[in-house]
Amino acid sequence: MGEVMADDRLSAMLLEHEIRGFLHAEADLLDDRRFPEWLDLLAEDVRYWMPITRNVRHDQSALEYTREQQDSCWFDEGKETLRQRVQQLQTGIHWAEEPRSRTAHLLTNIRIVSALPDAASAKEVEVRSRFLLYRNRIHDETDILAGKRLDHLRREEGGWRISRREIRLDQSVLLAKNLTTFF
Amino acid sequence: MDTLNSLVDLQAGTVSREIFVNDEIFRQELERIFGRAWLFVGHEDLVPKPDDFFVSRMGTESVILTRDRQGKINVLLNSCMHRGMKLCRSDGGNTRAFTCPYHGWSYSTDGRLVETPGELVGVPGFATHYRGELDKKSWGLVHCPRVVNYKGTIWASWDAKAPDFEDYLGGFRIYLDAALDHRDGREGGSEMVGGVQKWRVKCNWKFAAENFIGDLYHDISHRSVDLVGIGPSGGKGRRDRPRGRTTIGFPGLGHGGLAELPHHAEPDYVATYRNHPEVEEYYRQVHEARVRNLGDRLRVTTGTGTIFPNMSFHGRQPRTIAVFHPISPTEMEMWRIYLVDRDAPQVVKDVARHYYLRYSGPGGMTESDDMENWVYATEASMGPVARRFPYNYQMGAGHSQPIPELPGGFDGGEYSEQNARVLYGRWKQLMEGGDWDALMAPGSHAAMEPAHG
Numbered sequence: 001m002g003e004v005m006a007d008d009r010l011s012a013m014l015l016e017h018e019i020r021g022f023l024h025a026e027a028d029l030l031d032d033r034r035f036p037e038w039l040d041l042l043a044e045d046v047r048y049w050m051p052i053t054r055n056v057r058h059d060q061s062a063l064e065y066t067r068e069q070q071d072s073c074w075f076d077e078g079k080e081t082l083r084q085r086v087q088q089l090q091t092g093i094h095w096a097e098e099p100r101s102r103t104a105h106l107l108t109n110i111r112i113v114s115a116l117p118d119a120a121s122a123k124e125v126e127v128r129s130r131f132l133l134y135r136n137r138i139h140d141e142t143d144i145l146a147g148k149r150l151d152h153l154r155r156e157e158g159g160w161r162i163s164r165r166e167i168r169l170d171q172s173v174l175l176a177k178n179l180t181t182f183f
Numbered sequence: 184m185d186t187l188n189s190l191v192d193l194q195a196g197t198v199s200r201e202i203f204v205n206d207e208i209f210r211q212e213l214e215r216i217f218g219r220a221w222l223f224v225g226h227e228d229l230v231p232k233p234d235d236f237f238v239s240r241m242g243t244e245s246v247i248l249t250r251d252r253q254g255k256i257n258v259l260l261n262s263c264m265h266r267g268m269k270l271c272r273s274d275g276g277n278t279r280a281f282t283c284p285y286h287g288w289s290y291s292t293d294g295r296l297v298e299t300p301g302e303l304v305g306v307p308g309f310a311t312h313y314r315g316e317l318d319k320k321s322w323g324l325v326h327c328p329r330v331v332n333y334k335g336t337i338w339a340s341w342d343a344k345a346p347d348f349e350d351y352l353g354g355f356r357i358y359l360d361a362a363l364d365h366r367d368g369r370e371g372g373s374e375m376v377g378g379v380q381k382w383r384v385k386c387n388w389k390f391a392a393e394n395f396i397g398d399l400y401h402d403i404s405h406r407s408v409d410l411v412g413i414g415p416s417g418g419k420g421r422r423d424r425p426r427g428r429t430t431i432g433f434p435g436l437g438h439g440g441l442a443e444l445p446h447h448a449e450p451d452y453v454a455t456y457r458n459h460p461e462v463e464e465y466y467r468q469v470h471e472a473r474v475r476n477l478g479d480r481l482r483v484t485t486g487t488g489t490i491f492p493n494m495s496f497h498g499r500q501p502r503t504i505a506v507f508h509p510i511s512p513t514e515m516e517m518w519r520i521y522l523v524d525r526d527a528p529q530v531v532k533d534v535a536r537h538y539y540l541r542y543s544g545p546g547g548m549t550e551s552d553d554m555e556n557w558v559y560a561t562e563a564s565m566g567p568v569a570r571r572f573p574y575n576y577q578m579g580a581g582h583s584q585p586i587p588e589l590p591g592g593f594d595g596g597e598y599s600e601q602n603a604r605v606l607y608g609r610w611k612q613l614m615e616g617g618d619w620d621a622l623m624a625p626g627s628h629a630a631m632e633p634a635h636g
Contacts, residue, residue, distance in 0.1 A: 050546075052378045055273045063276075069533070072378035072521055074546050081541050087411045088548055094407040096551040138559075172274065173516060174382035177558055178551035 011120035012112070019127055019153065020110050022160045027105035030182055035086040038182065042079055043154055043161040050074040050167040050183065065168065074169065074179055082182075089180075096180040101137040103181050107149075108132075124163075127151045131167075135181055143176035145169060149183065191611040196577035196600070198607050200564040203387040208614075209512035216492050216613045217242030219342040221351050223494035223506050224248050224258055226520055227335045228375045229275065237275040240508045240516070241339060246327065247271055247281065248337060249300075251292035257300035258327035258339040263288055264303065265322075280304065281324070290324045301326045334363040334371045336504070346623050352490065354589040355438040357445060358431070361485040362498035365524050367472035368482070373502075374525040376536055380544045381518050386557035388493055388507040388515040389606070394553060395487045395495030395505065397430045397441045397595075397602035400578065404556055408548045415500065415538050416457035421549055422500035422542075423455040428486055430579075430595035431586065432602040435625060437609025439602035440488025442498070445588045447479045455500075456534065465531045469524075481588060489602075491609050501539040513561050519544050576600045576607070591625060 022041075029038040042048075051065040051073045066073050077085075088094045109130040115122040128150055135143040152164035167183045190199040190208075202208050222241050225248045229237040236249040238261060245261035247270065261270055263283040270281045270290070282289040282305065289305035291297050296304055301324030306317060328343040338348055345351070352359060365372025384391075394401065402409075405421060412419040432439030452470040456462040485498025493507040501521070508516040521539045523532045543550045563569060579599030586592040595601030612622055 052380060054275070054378075057273055057276050060273075060276060066378035070377065072376050072380060072519075072536070073540065074380070074544065076537060076540055081413070081537075084411045084413060084541075085548065088407045091407040091410050093410075094552065095404065096555040141558075172381070174380075174545055177382065177384045177545065177554040179546035180551045 008119065011118070012115075015115055015119045015122055015125070016110070016112050019112060019125060019160070022153070023107055023110060023127070023129065023151070026162075027107055030105055031103050033089075033100060035089060035182075039079070039083055039086055041160075041162055042082065043156065043163040044079055046077075046079050046082070046162055047164045048075060048077040048082060048167075049165070050076075050169060053169055053172045055172050074174070075167070085182075094180070096178050097137075099137065101135045101181055104134040105183075106132040106134070123155045125153045127153060131183060133181065133183060135176070141177075145171070145176060145183075147171075187611050187614055191607045192573070193604055193608050193611075196575065196580050196604065197573035198576055198603075199573045200570045202607075202610070203389060203561060204512050204565045204570065206512055209509065211614060213242050213509065215616060216610070217509065219340065219345065220492050220613065221329075221331075221338045221340045221345060221348055221490075222492075223336060223490070223504070224330075224339045225337045226375045226504070227256065227332055227337060228377075229379075230256065232277065234277045234279055235275070236271065236278060236281075238271050238273070240506075241327075241341070243509055245269060245271075246339070249292055251294055251300060253294040255294070255300075256330060256332055256337055257292050258330050258337075259290075259292075259301040260325035260327075262325070264324060270324075288322075297323070299323055299326065334360070335373065335375075336363060342619075344619055346619050350623065351436070352438070353433055353436045354592045355431075355433050355436060355440070355488070355490070357481065357483055357589070358440050358442050358485045358488050358498070359490065359496065361442070361483050362488070362496045362502060362504075362522070365526075366466070366469045367524075368476035368480075372525055373522045375504075376521040376523060376532070376539075379518050379520055381516060382545045383510070383514060383516050384554050384558060385514050386554070386561040387512055388509045389610070390557035390560060391505065391507040391515065391517060391553075392489050392491075392493055392495065393603050393606055394557070395497075396439045396489035396606050397432065397487070397599075399428070399430070399441055399598055400600070401553075401556070404552050405549050407552065411548070413538075413541050413548055415459060415462070415534065416455060423453075425486055425499070426450060426453075426484065429597055430599045430601050431589075432583075432593050432595060432605035433589075433591050434593065434605045434608055435591050435623075437491030437606055437613075438489060439605045440498075441486040442488065443483045443485075444586060444594060445481045445483050447481055449474045449477065449482070459530075459534045461528070461530050462534045465528060489606065491606065492613075497543070501542045502535070503539055503543055505543075513565065576603050580604070 056063045111128050114126040116124045133145045147169040150166040153160045154163045224239040230250040233252045239248050247259045247261045265288050268283050268285040280289045280291045287307040290301050291304045292300045303319040303322045327339040329340040331338050331348045414420050414422045428441050489495045495505045497503045504520040506518040523535050579595050583593040583595045583601050586594050
């Protein structure tokens with residue numbers, strides 16, 4: 001019995017290690033501006049969604065984020081439009097990113113909240129994390145965007161793929177002039 | 184400070200950089216423009232039920248847009264009359280009374296309790312500490328004297344003497360209608376997608392107003408998105424091909440846009456949204472209904488437009504409202520609200536929302552590049568040397584033609600800076616002060632006079 005427990009805990013640790021490694025490598029691709037390779041990490045049916053955050057009374061927290069598939073938001077993307085965004089970056093005349101931003105995706109508090117069917121043979125995982133996206137460009141243009149990420153990963157042929165990313169930005173009024181980097 | 188005539192020289196077609204960066208000019212704008220003009224403050228869909236409220240802005244000031252128990256929409260200054268505390272720090276909600284967290288004064292808009300909206304109804308210690316001597320009637324919240332609901336959009340002015348809103352819109356009204364009416368021609372008929380995008384941009388607010396009043400010349404800004412192609416029918420470009428766009432401006436009002444000239448017959452249907460057959464079918468049916476509904480009435484379609492001073496709209500693809508709230512001479516807070524036909528099938532609304540969001544807003548593949556230009560134009564205009572050299576607004580000067588169907592309206596042709604001259608001409612008139620009778624008098628067409636005599 002004790003050995004089974006140990007195996008479960010080991011499986012969970014190994015899975016978390018694997019997923020953390022995947023997410024860190026993904027962040028490297030973004031910060032190294034290897035966007036086409038980043039796209040390869042997204043499932044074909046990926047949903048990349050970033051609601052707007054609102055200031056609401058303590059007992060109205062259901063209204064804090066705009067509703068998925070119904071309300072306005074900052075991003076509501078599938079793979080096709082994310083691919084278009086990468087193409088736009090590659091034109092060299094996407095002025096908001098010309099010259100390119102320097103970004104550092106700092107990822108922390110990575111925690112697996114569910115693994116299916118189980119940790120030892122996980123095909124799908126749900127991962128929570130915090131991000132701090134530092135962006136600096138030209139001389140003094142600096143954005144520090146922090147928040148929560150809820151990712152769904154799916155094991156496909158060739159490795160893990162991101163099938164869903166929900167980004168909750170901890171700002172109601174966006175304090176950046178635009179959002180031309182990926183989260 | 185330089186005289187207004189040297190700051191905005193319509194004869195020469197130049198505008199000083201000072202009006203985009205100068206603190207003193209900014210302070211005067213807040214008084215003379217934002218303290219008097221009709222300002223867009225929100226949409227009725229933000230406050231659908233009694234006691235709903237939404238916190239908005241007028242100039243640099245926070246205001247509460249609220250629907251009272253009688254259904255009327257009021258606009259109140261979001262500042263307690265006792266010590267100035269900001270009453271509502273949330274973005275919206277529903278409340279019977281606005282109670283200040285500082286000393287507890289509370290205010291109501293319920294017409295059964297109060298004579299004027301925002302009257303002071305609750306004062307802790309009124310009988311004991313104040314000995315019943317406080318004149319509650321004179322310490323109600325400051326309420327905006329002029330508020331209108333125009334086809335769902337809410338507008339307000341601090342100036343009790345401001346002209347009626349429809350007169351303020353004048354002949355340009357037909358273009359705003361084209362954005363707010365149902366695509367099939369029925370009045371009103373649009374609704375807003377829930378939620379308001381709000382973001383800060385370190386540029387003068389007028390860059391945005393100028394951009395949307397009619398600057399087709401800035402196409403190079405968007406070449407990258409055009410190369411990729413994000414339009415709803417596929418292929419290159421940002422949208423389905425617009426019909427006969429031209430520069431339409433009203434120098435006596437300060438409004439203008441890129442749109443069609445008015446006409447009586449509905450042009451033949453051209454398929455749009457071809458990537459989405461269900462949506463394309465919807466617009467085909469809407470076209471047929473429009474032909475029936477409008478008969479031979481005068482009609483237009485709208486591309487973009489600006490209502491002086493700081494509200495702009497896209498009427499077609501995308502279909503949205505933008506507001507440019509001044510924060511400082513070199514910073515604004517931009518808002519975007521998205522519109523769809525209220526009774527459209529869900530799939531039409533969904534496709535529209537996705538398209539709008541990949542086009543507009545800070546994450547929009549088109550709009551993100553606009554902000555780059557506005558921000559760095561502002562930054563590069565701040566130095567004392569740069570400020571000596573005005574911007575050039577000479578394109579198309581002296582080539583505008585009156586539009587017979589629209590008194591006071593001028594057609595500048597497809598590529599023209601006519602509408603920027605319209606905007607800054609009106610800006611100058613408001614900054615000069617003067618009463619509304621003079622401001623609304625017909626014949627103020629300085630923006631149309633030819634350059635260089």
